[in-house]
Amino acid sequence: xxxxxxxxxxxxxxxxxxxxxxxxxxxxxxxxxxxxxxxxxxxxxxxxxxxxxxxxxxxxxxxxxxxxxxxxxxxxxxxxxxxxxxxxxxxxxxx
Amino acid sequence: xxxxxxxxxxxxxxxxxxxxxxxxxxxxxxxxxxxxxxxxxxxxxxxxxxxxxxxxxxxxxxxxxxxxxxxxxxxxxxxxxxxxxxxxxxxxxxxxxxxxxxxxxxxxxxxxxxxxxxxxxxxxxxxxxxxxxxxxxxxxxxxxxxxxxxxxxxxxxxxxxxxxxxxxxxxxxxxxxxxxxxxxxxxxxxxxxxxxxxxxxxxxxxxxxxxxxxxxxxxxxxxxxxxxxxxxxxxxxxxxxxxxxxxxxxxxxxxxxxxxxxxxxxxxxxxxxxxxxxxxxxxxxxxxxxxxxxxxxxxxxxxxxxxxxxxxxxxxxxxxxxxxxxxxxxxxxxxxxxxxxxxxxxxxxxxxxxxxxxxxxxxxxxxxxxxxxxxxxxxxxxxxxxxxxxxxxxxxxxxxxxxxxxxxxxxxxxxx
Numbered sequence: 001x002x003x004x005x006x007x008x009x010x011x012x013x014x015x016x017x018x019x020x021x022x023x024x025x026x027x028x029x030x031x032x033x034x035x036x037x038x039x040x041x042x043x044x045x046x047x048x049x050x051x052x053x054x055x056x057x058x059x060x061x062x063x064x065x066x067x068x069x070x071x072x073x074x075x076x077x078x079x080x081x082x083x084x085x086x087x088x089x090x091x092x093x094x095x
Numbered sequence: 096x097x098x099x100x101x102x103x104x105x106x107x108x109x110x111x112x113x114x115x116x117x118x119x120x121x122x123x124x125x126x127x128x129x130x131x132x133x134x135x136x137x138x139x140x141x142x143x144x145x146x147x148x149x150x151x152x153x154x155x156x157x158x159x160x161x162x163x164x165x166x167x168x169x170x171x172x173x174x175x176x177x178x179x180x181x182x183x184x185x186x187x188x189x190x191x192x193x194x195x196x197x198x199x200x201x202x203x204x205x206x207x208x209x210x211x212x213x214x215x216x217x218x219x220x221x222x223x224x225x226x227x228x229x230x231x232x233x234x235x236x237x238x239x240x241x242x243x244x245x246x247x248x249x250x251x252x253x254x255x256x257x258x259x260x261x262x263x264x265x266x267x268x269x270x271x272x273x274x275x276x277x278x279x280x281x282x283x284x285x286x287x288x289x290x291x292x293x294x295x296x297x298x299x300x301x302x303x304x305x306x307x308x309x310x311x312x313x314x315x316x317x318x319x320x321x322x323x324x325x326x327x328x329x330x331x332x333x334x335x336x337x338x339x340x341x342x343x344x345x346x347x348x349x350x351x352x353x354x355x356x357x358x359x360x361x362x363x364x365x366x367x368x369x370x371x372x373x374x375x376x377x378x379x380x381x382x383x384x385x386x387x388x389x390x391x392x393x394x395x396x397x398x399x400x401x402x403x404x405x406x407x408x409x410x411x412x413x414x415x416x417x418x419x420x421x422x423x424x425x426x427x428x429x430x431x432x433x434x435x436x437x438x439x440x441x442x443x444x445x446x447x448x449x450x451x452x453x454x455x456x457x458x459x460x461x462x463x464x465x466x467x468x469x470x471x472x473x474x475x476x477x478x479x480x481x482x483x484x485x486x487x488x489x490x491x492x493x494x495x496x497x498x499x500x501x502x503x504x505x506x507x508x509x510x511x
Contacts (some may be wrong), residue, residue: 001402049335050349074398
């Protein structure tokens with residue numbers, strides 16, 4: 001697979017480490033009510049779709065940026081690559 | 096029809112005109128006591144033990160394609176019971192004991208071959224870990240032998256003992272482990288279940304689960320609605336897709352695992368050899384091909400094929416430990432979808448929905464578990480209580496802080 005890095009251009013997926021579903025960006029608030037159940041779901045439960053999947057890849061053998069890659073799990077086709085920090089900021093995260 | 100040497104002899108005299116299809120091809124009935132979704136090894140084994148041991152005969156197995164067309168027909172055929180943790184090892188040893196009696200039990204030649212599994216070690220620390228694992232195996236009633244370098248060299252002189260990065264110091268050996276003809280397992284269980292009255296319905300895809308007021312009453316299929324008192328999901332690889340029909344999310348990611356076969360060679364490898372440090376394992380099929388594999392690719396996939404980086408990694412592992420493999424040509428390779436769970440261990444459990452049961456999360460180790468998985472799932476379905484050796488395989492074990500994490504890497508499925 002080739003991941004089209006937003007800053008570095010097309011890179012071999014072997015340069016990256018795979019983390020998992022991009023919803024892992026949305027870490028629950030540990031001080032909120034029901035945090036225990038929220039963290040259980042956050043850590044352990046996954047949508048695991050067959051089709052489009054937004055997922056986190058870490059460019060370990062490159063610029064060490066985190067990317068959000070939209071990839072089809074049925075075909076391995078990659079349709080969108082974003083910097084994870086842009087995705088997080090767009091969701092209102094401070095950093 | 097009972098198979099025997101006498102039957103082969105008499106059929107030979109009759110020009111083999113008396114052999115019959117091994118299972119029926121029935122249309123689904125409108126209602127069953129138990130409907131099993133998934134005609135793979137585990138689903139068919141569940142049906143077999145339900146009908147044979149637990150007295151359940153109104154049972155159907157629904158299969159989207161043809162039986163045995165999933166992972167039971169695309170694995171590397173290894174059976175073993177060399178786990179460490181309490182939640183796992185008694186279960187896998189139970190499975191090994193069922194393998195040992197399986198062919199006589201279901202009267203079908205599954206070519207169970209106890210040719211032994213070797214786990215190589217490369218350092219003092221790794222040897223200590225394998226001594227501990229061997230002791231856990233012995234305590235569960237399994238067999239384990241620690242081989243030093245000299246004994247291992249006598250058994251496998253072709254290994255690269257003086258490899259600079261991974262010098263081989265010895266191995267943990269389970270002599271009772273080995274390989275089984277994987278397709279024959281599906282066929283043998285199907286035949287046995289069919290003889291006990293189970294309907295095996297092929298080309299029947301489940302398109303919906305009938306869930307009302309927290310109860311599952313049956314399934315919608317491409318061949319009509321089928322009502323059931325109990326619905327047993329057994330579709331490892333696609334577990335999340337099927338359970339999503341009931342609105343449930345699972346502690347599972349689907350990943351691709353690749354496997355490889357070389358051209359046929361004369362006998363060169365005595366049993367199964369695993370190189371855990373580099374993640375490569377190999378055995379030789381009865382046809383002579385070297386059957387080998389390694390790590391999963393490491394990303395979510397339902398594509399049933401992998402990428403080149405993993406092919407290279409597996410072949411490097413092979414060359415690292417067994418340089419002679421470089422002389423063999425790769426004949427074919429393929430990929431299968433694995434239910435990778437959050438702790439690397441499986442589930443055999445009820446769900447929050449009454450009448451809906453779940454079996455899955457087998458990671459890349461489901462084949463060896465087939466008999467025990469079927470037996471324990473049948474026990475759960477028939478008696479609504481877990482079998483003694485499968486008590487730990489609960490869906491809520493993460494919330495309770497009781498994962499069964501053999502590798503100790505946490506809730507990161509691609510590391511298990």
